Amino acid sequence: xxxxxxxxxxxxxxxxxxxxxxxxxxxxxxxxxxxxxxxxxxxxxxxxxxxxxxxxxxxxxxxxxxxxxxxxxxxxxxxxxxxxxxxxxxxxxxxxxxxxxxxxxxxxxxxxxxxxxxxxxxxxxxxxxxxxxxxxxxxxxxxxxxxxxxxxxxxxxxxxxxxxxxxxxxxxxxxxxxxxxxxxxxxxxxxxxxxxxxxxxxxxxxxxxxxxxxxxxxxxxxxxxxxxxxxxxxxxxxxxxxxxxxxxxxxxxxxxxxxxxxxxxxxxxxxxxxxxxxxxxxxxxxxxxxxxxxxxxxxxxxxxxxxxxxxxxxxxxxxxxxxxxxxxxxxxxxxxxxxxxxxxxxxxxxxxxxxxxxxxxxxxxxxxxxxxxxxxxxxxxxxxxxxxxxxxxxxxxxxxxxxxxxxxxxxxxxxxxxxxxxxxxxxxxxxxxxxxxxxxxxxxxxxxxxxxxxxxxxxxxxxxxxxxxxxxxxxxxxxxxxxxxxxxxxxxxxxxxxxxxxxxxxxxxxxxxxxxxxxxxxxxxxxxxxxxxxxxxxxxxxxxxxxxxxxxxxxxxxxxxxxxxxxxxxxxxxxxxxxxxxxxxxxxxxxxxxxxxxxxxxxxxxxxxxxxxxxxxxxxxxxxxxxxxxxxxxxxxxxxxxxxxxxxxxxxxxxxxxxxxxxxxxxxxxxxxxxxxxxxxxxxxxxxxxxxxxxxxxxxxxxxxxxxxxxxxxxxxxxxxxxxxxxxxxxxxxxxxxx
Amino acid sequence: xxxxxxxxxxxxxxxxxxxxxxxxxxxxxxxxxxxxxxxxxxxxxxxxxxxxxxxxxxxxxxxxxxxxxxxxxxxxxxxxxxxxxxxxxxxxxxxxxxxxxxxxxxxxxxxxxxxxxxxxxxxxxxx
Numbered sequence: 102x103x104x105x106x107x108x109x110x111x112x113x114x115x116x117x118x119x120x121x122x123x124x125x126x127x128x129x130x131x132x133x134x135x136x137x138x139x140x141x142x143x144x145x146x147x148x149x150x151x152x153x154x155x156x157x158x159x160x161x162x163x164x165x166x167x168x169x170x171x172x173x174x175x176x177x178x179x180x181x182x183x184x185x186x187x188x189x190x191x192x193x194x195x196x197x198x199x200x201x202x203x204x205x206x207x208x209x210x211x212x213x214x215x216x217x218x219x220x221x222x223x224x225x226x227x228x229x230x231x232x233x234x235x236x237x238x239x240x241x242x243x244x245x246x247x248x249x250x251x252x253x254x255x256x257x258x259x260x261x262x263x264x265x266x267x268x269x270x271x272x273x274x275x276x277x278x279x280x281x282x283x284x285x286x287x288x289x290x291x292x293x294x295x296x297x298x299x300x301x302x303x304x305x306x307x308x309x310x311x312x313x314x315x316x317x318x319x320x321x322x323x324x325x326x327x328x329x330x331x332x333x334x335x336x337x338x339x340x341x342x343x344x345x346x347x348x349x350x351x352x353x354x355x356x357x358x359x360x361x362x363x364x365x366x367x368x369x370x371x372x373x374x375x376x377x378x379x380x381x382x383x384x385x386x387x388x389x390x391x392x393x394x395x396x397x398x399x400x401x402x403x404x405x406x407x408x409x410x411x412x413x414x415x416x417x418x419x420x421x422x423x424x425x426x427x428x429x430x431x432x433x434x435x436x437x438x439x440x441x442x443x444x445x446x447x448x449x450x451x452x453x454x455x456x457x458x459x460x461x462x463x464x465x466x467x468x469x470x471x472x473x474x475x476x477x478x479x480x481x482x483x484x485x486x487x488x489x490x491x492x493x494x495x496x497x498x499x500x501x502x503x504x505x506x507x508x509x510x511x512x513x514x515x516x517x518x519x520x521x522x523x524x525x526x527x528x529x530x531x532x533x534x535x536x537x538x539x540x541x542x543x544x545x546x547x548x549x550x551x552x553x554x555x556x557x558x559x560x561x562x563x564x565x566x567x568x569x570x571x572x573x574x575x576x577x578x579x580x581x582x583x584x585x586x587x588x589x590x591x592x593x594x595x596x597x598x599x600x601x602x603x604x605x606x607x608x609x610x611x612x613x614x615x616x617x618x619x620x621x622x623x624x625x626x627x628x629x630x631x632x633x634x635x636x637x638x639x640x641x642x643x644x645x646x647x648x649x650x651x652x653x654x655x656x657x658x659x660x661x662x663x664x665x666x667x668x669x670x671x672x673x674x675x676x677x678x679x680x681x682x683x684x685x686x687x688x689x690x691x692x693x694x695x696x697x698x699x700x701x702x703x704x705x706x707x708x709x710x711x712x713x714x715x716x717x718x719x720x721x722x723x724x725x726x727x728x729x730x731x732x733x734x735x736x737x738x739x740x741x742x743x744x745x746x747x748x749x750x751x752x753x754x755x756x757x758x759x760x761x762x763x764x765x766x767x768x769x770x771x772x773x774x775x776x777x778x779x780x781x782x783x784x785x786x787x788x789x790x791x792x793x794x795x796x797x798x799x800x801x802x803x804x805x806x807x808x809x810x811x812x813x814x815x816x817x818x819x820x821x822x823x824x825x826x827x828x829x830x831x832x833x834x835x836x837x838x839x840x
Numbered sequence: 841x842x843x844x845x846x847x848x849x850x851x852x853x854x855x856x857x858x859x860x861x862x863x864x865x866x867x868x869x870x871x872x873x874x875x876x877x878x879x880x881x882x883x884x885x886x887x888x889x890x891x892x893x894x895x896x897x898x899x900x901x902x903x904x905x906x907x908x909x910x911x912x913x914x915x916x917x918x919x920x921x922x923x924x925x926x927x928x929x930x931x932x933x934x935x936x937x938x939x940x941x942x943x944x945x946x947x948x949x950x951x952x953x954x955x956x957x958x959x960x961x962x963x964x965x966x967x
Contacts, residue, residue, distance in 0.1 A: 620924060621895050621924050624924035624945050624946060625851050625854065625924060625945070626853075627945075627946050628851075628854055628857075628924065628945040628946035628947065629851070629853040629854055629857055630946075631946040631947075631948075632854070632857040632861070632946060632947060632949055633857055635948060635949040635950065636857070636860065636861055636864075636949050639949060639950065641860070641861070641864045641949075642860075660946075664946060684932075686932075
């Protein structure tokens with residue numbers, strides 16, 4: 102500290118120890134009073150401290166002057182006056198420093214200036230002295246306020262009473278108070294400057310069209326622009342000052358670190374943890390989809406965050422700037438899709454072109470080959486190949502056709518087919534001239550046709566033609582391509598076949614009619630014979646004698662045999678002709694069996710044979726031809742009676758599953774095993790030849806077997822010669838058919 | 841009263857046989873040699889029973905049976921069809937055409953008389 106400028110009397114240094122201690126206490130209070138004070142609290146605190154100092158030093162006025170404009174002007178910024186003393190501060194504004202040389206010169210040099218008696222003001226006094234005197238000041242102490250080596254202003258004490266010497270300790274300690282004020286004021290001024298800077302910063306951020314916010318070192322929000330208000334719906338007033346990740350809530354619905362919090366991570370850590378975050382220098386970038394935004398529709402956000410530093414390079418906060426890129430992403434996507442489609446189309450087209458190229462080359466090659474083959478084929482084919490123009494003139498004729506019809510190319514090309522190879526009129530009367538005329542005009546109507554043709558020598562032939570229209574370069578009908586095959590032999594065969602078929606059908610009809618007629622015509626006279634025999638035997642016209650009775654009996658017997666024979670021959674004819682029909686109707690099989698047994702009973706009893714029938718309960722209603730079943734049963738039973746001389750016949754009928762088995766067992770002469778199959782052949786009879794002793798047509802078993810087969814069943818025989826036979830009839834009888 | 845039977849039969853000998861047999865059995869017999877005359881006679885005489893041969897010239901027995909059935913006065917008259925066809929389905933065809941019963945030729949004289957009596961509701965002992 103340079104030596105103090107002293108005007109007038111020297112400073113005393115005889116202050117008591119107590120006084121010095123009290124002063125020390127005041128200064129300490131003053132100094133501690135500034136600790137932790139905010140900018141707004143600085144001014145009242147200074148004014149209070151000025152009062153403390155004045156009271157302690159017994160002065161009437163304490164004040165501060167601050168320089169400005171490069172120490173050319175000064176203002177009285179703070180003032181304390183004891184009661185009754187008039188404040189001067191309002192008058193002491195914007196004073197020109199140069200007008201107070203005596204005071205300011207020392208101050209600017211860092212010295213304290215004290216004047217124990219103002220009346221001894223050094224010359225030239227001027228307005229400086231006038232001003233001081235005008236205040237009624239008798240004694241003054243001014244100390245510089247120095248901060249960081251710069252003199253900001255000075256602290257002054259005025260005494261309106263008798264001049265008093267300023268003790269050394271007082272001066273030193275007031276200097277210290279001045280320094281404390283200087284520090285506070287300097288800090289205050291810096292704070293004010295920072296506030297202005299902050300305001301500027303805010304106005305800049307407000308200008309950003311992108312949603313932007315700034316946080317301080319403690320991660321409290323200090324700026325939140327209009328754009329981010331619009332995006333999030335959160336007002337600046339609601340969020341500024343909030344810490345603890347409050348800024349994450351509008352985006353993620355919870356307090357959590359976001360992009361701006363990733364600035365301190367190392368690049369490696371960043372890349373390992375966050376897939377969509379990248380770093381460029383100090384900045385981090387991210388792009389992500391936030392579902393909560395856009396009223397729940399979600400938004401794609403692009404963001405950048407950067408750390409903020411002060412001029413000394415200290416980190417004081419961070420900024421994050423966000424951009425809604427939903428539309429851009431959508432457009433990019435569309436663009437990518439369009440590009441991909443376009444690319445695909447280009448590739449397809451390229452491939453198609455390549456393929457076309459290859460195909461065309463192959464096609465040209467194969468066309469060349471096929472044309473060559475086609476020429477060879479057409480010329481040497483074993484088919485008639487012609488081309489006609491629309492008027493029916495021959496424009497092409499292949500070698501085969503030339504040979505076939507007997508015309509050389511030069512004889513027929515250019516001539517109409519009618520009158521050369523086509524006769525004017527077909528044998529059947531068709532007008533071929535008109536046909537060819539129509540064919541030339543409308544070949545599409547005659548894809549295939551058959552017509553009569555004529556060779557050069559006059560021989561008529563039949564040809565089957567395939568016709569195709571030929572078109573000219575402009576698509577107009579140019580002619581007909583005709584490919585023909587000689588079907589003369591086929592036509593002749595067909596005609597023969599038709600005639601043969603007609604003959605066969607007619608023969609068949611005749612045969613049917615013959616069978617029906619025979620049936621009727623043979624039975625009608627027999628009806629009379631049997632009828633009248635019966636009447637005579639009944640004695641209706643009158644009684645017969647014994648011999649007449651015997652002979653009429655023989656007539657009736659013979660007539661009945663003749664009827665049987667006729668019936669069997671007609672049956673076998675129908676079977677052989679495949680004309681036998683069987684009915685399919687429900688009938689009672691039990692009744693049929695019992696009826697047949699009853700029919701042969703008289704004959705059996707007449708021969709002294711027993712006849713037993715065992716029809717089990719399973720045999721009942723079934724479906725089939727009752728008359729034919731009865732015919733077969735009668736045949737089997739009659740045979741049994743006929744070939745049995747002693748013992749008898751047993752019939753057993755039973756159901757076996759879906760079939761009915763009827764066995765007729767006799768104790769007769771039996772059949773030798775080598776004859777067992779032959780007995781089913783027509784006209785066969787054991788002991789055959791002229792010497793046979795049994796009556797019968799030899800057709801019965803054959804008919805029975807055929808009838809059984811026709812009804813879906815069978816007739817089989819088991820026998821040992823001399824030990825009797827068993828003939829078995831099997832018939833289908835579905836279980837459901839039983840009533 | 842003696843029941844009147846109409847016999848429609850084209851074969852002279854068979855007709856004679858039938859007439860002889862039935863008259864001997866106590867019936868009154870009228871006869872027609874073809875279908876149309878049979879139909880006319882039936883509507884005029886209104887017989888108690890008709891014996892109808894199926895194999896008739898011009899108009900067959902099926903048509904005759906159907907025509908007779910169309911006359912309301914003859915709707916309930918028994919018709920016994922007599923046929924020598926003996927083919928499967930003949931019986932069904934006869935019954936379908938309107939016949940009451942069916943017999944195959946050659947006929948057994950006593951069986952015929954018995955059948956006629958049964959349809960007329962006459963006890964056998966009466967003959």
